[in-house]
């Protein structure tokens with residue numbers, strides 16, 4: 001779970017926010033750092049034949065969403081509303097389990113959560129990961145379940161308060177087809193390879209699936225809604241953010257890089273972009 | 285899949301999005317499972333304001349669980365329009381506590397109960413989304429995408 005905080009570079013947050021997340025962590029009564037202590041959910045039951053294994057990107061999401069700046073921002077945003085959180089592409093379920101089990105620490109209150117994945121195996125794995133992570137909790141966050149689906153196509157418009165997406169972001173020659181009910185495979189290898197490719201391959205610039213999700217964001221989010229999207233350097237995050245500001249419908253939308261890792265030649269390998277709207281939420 | 289999930293789902297078919305018949309989806313041949321969880325009255329009270337009561341009532345009727353749900357959202361009794369309300373009405377609203385019995389029923393309905401097998405059906409196009417081992421499948425066949 002190694003992470004690096006890069007110095008100023010393209011797309012990094014201002015230096016003071018970085019310092020804050022390093023030094024100004026919330027502390028408990030005896031001075032212990034709270035959010036860094038949050039346990040990573042156990043995924044030892046998950047078979048990674050068709051499911052993405054928790055990696056640097058998954059851990060960057062956990063670190064970012066439990067960082068002081070995000071915790072402070074989220075608690076303010078949802079001070080008077082139980083947030084409904086949707087994670088798209090849950091894979092093993094490590095992220096949604098973390099956010100459901102640690103909702104009190106992250107959001108300041110219990111949440112409602114729903115997982116979506118295109119692979120039914122991932123949905124079953126996620127259910128178990130959440131069950132294990134929340135077994136000890138009495139705070140009462142409610143994980144509604146996991147559904148198999150193509151991004152957010154079956155979600156009620158205007159309902160989602162927190163959207164989390166770790167997309168298939170690796171540039172690839174082809175975008176793998178969605179697993180249809182009628183799809184036949186030659187053998188298990190072809191089946192497993194196809195499902196695994198869906199977790200990583202993002203087509204042109206690694207953005208084909210992410211672009212489809214962006215198109216759903218304006219209709220999906222509630223007035224207080226916020227989306228956290230993971231991007232890699234090849235996705236051209238700065239261009240994506242300009243596009244969000246200028247061209248995403250029902251704007252104006254704000255975006256900010258709120259977490260990054262793996263600096264390489266002045267560029268972060270990975271970053272988390274927060275996208276939100278100030279129109280109705282009255283949040284500064 | 286918890287019953288409350290249908291409060292947040294609609295038909296995935298594009299042409300159904302504009303039809304009011306595509307929400308809520310309707311349970312068919314639903315097999316329910318009870319999995320008792322810790323009762324947290326504050327959590328139930330906090331989520332009341334975000335429930336779509338008429339959609340939930342439809343769901344409860346379809347599952348034969350009408351008795352679990354009060355005929356209107358108890359949160360409505362707590363809210364008084366500050367413009368038109370008299371002092372007396374405002375005080376009454378403040379004192380109006382949702383009974384533990386009502387909250388416990390809601391907890392059973394919203395938190396403890398899940399659908400493990402069955403279908404969710406769109407009232408507009410009739411498409412049936414299967415639920416297997418608690419996981420609903422909303423992937424559409426190619427001709428409907």
Ligand SMILES: [Zn+2]
Pocket residue numbers: 295296297300306406407408409410411
């Ligand atoms: Zn339909």
